[in-house]
Amino acid sequence: MLEGDADIARTAALFADRARVRVLLALADGRSLAASVLAAEAGLSAQGVSAHLAKLLDAGLLTAERSGRHRFYRLAGPAPELLETLARFSPARPVRSLKEGTRAEALRSARTCYDHVAGRLGVAVTAALLERDALVTVDGRPDTTRRDGDRISAQLKEHPYALGPAAGTVFGALGVDLAAVSASRRPLLRFCLDWSEQRHHLAGALGAALTGRLLDAGWLRRRAEAHRAVRLTPEGAVALRDVLGVTI
Structure with a gap:
């Protein structure tokens, strides 16, 4: 089959839908996200996000990776470059509600993953524990x-x-009795791959004990505006800075 000029209109049409652009922007920081998370961040229904994901996959702008029962999507091909180029020539879009502007950011910043802290805070705390020799790696990667x-x-x-x-x-x-936690029947050390940061955060009995301590001390507070989101209080920020050097 003979090929003509590049079909720019076809590619441009993928970026002409605001909802589809919200899906792409949710992935613009390089994360891999499940469809349910993308739907929440883009403000779409499950059916709606599925239709957009199918078009973006077909166009080669996304790639999908299966993990357990879920598929995780990330930008692929020319999508990052196209988004960056279009952003330079596009006016700023106003945030239309406080909920729209804060919910996703709150979850990325700090949230509970079952009974331990995740998000930027959870990842930062875990990295700081490693830097201060409270944890060590055994695979040669520091x-x-x-x-x-x-x-x-x-x-x-x-x-x-x-x-x-x-x-x-x-x-x-930090106020955690390591000997008492070690006596628990639950595994002391477990780790998760954080979905928003794509790095490890501390879980297991030790992660739960540390999170419980942060909440009991008033260093963490639960947020009302976003499910599972927590916030670091000023007292908590001082404590984590003094003990671990964490500043977020």
Whole structure:
């Protein structure tokens, strides 16, 4: 078949729908997100987001990865470059409601993942524990980045961490009795691959005990405007900065 000029109109039409652009923008920071999360962030129904995802996949602007029962989507091909170019020539869109502007950001900033902290805060705390030798890695990689085979938004079946030489001191400074938590029948150390940050955060008995301590001390408060979202209080910010050097 002979090919004519590039079909610019066909590609441009994909960006002419505001809802579809919201889906693309939700992925613009390089994350992989499930359809349900994309629907929430883009303000769409499950049926609506599915239709947009199918078109974007067909156009090669997204790629999908299956993890358990869910598929996770991320930008692919020319999508990041196209979004960046179009953004430079587009006027700012006003935020039409406080809920629209704060809910997604609140969940990315800090939220509970079952009974432990996730989001930017959870990932930052876990990285700080590693930097201060409360945790150590046993696979030769000195960070909390995703390892090969890690399932997105899931607890890791195997993890590369162990308690470090400063664990008792650091967790004690945070008000967590490491000996008492270690006596629990629940596994002490577990880790999840955070869906919004794509890095590991602390789970297990130790993650739950630390989160419980942060809430009991008033260093974390639950937010009313977003399900599972929490916020770091001024007192909590000072405590985490002083003990772990965390500033977010």
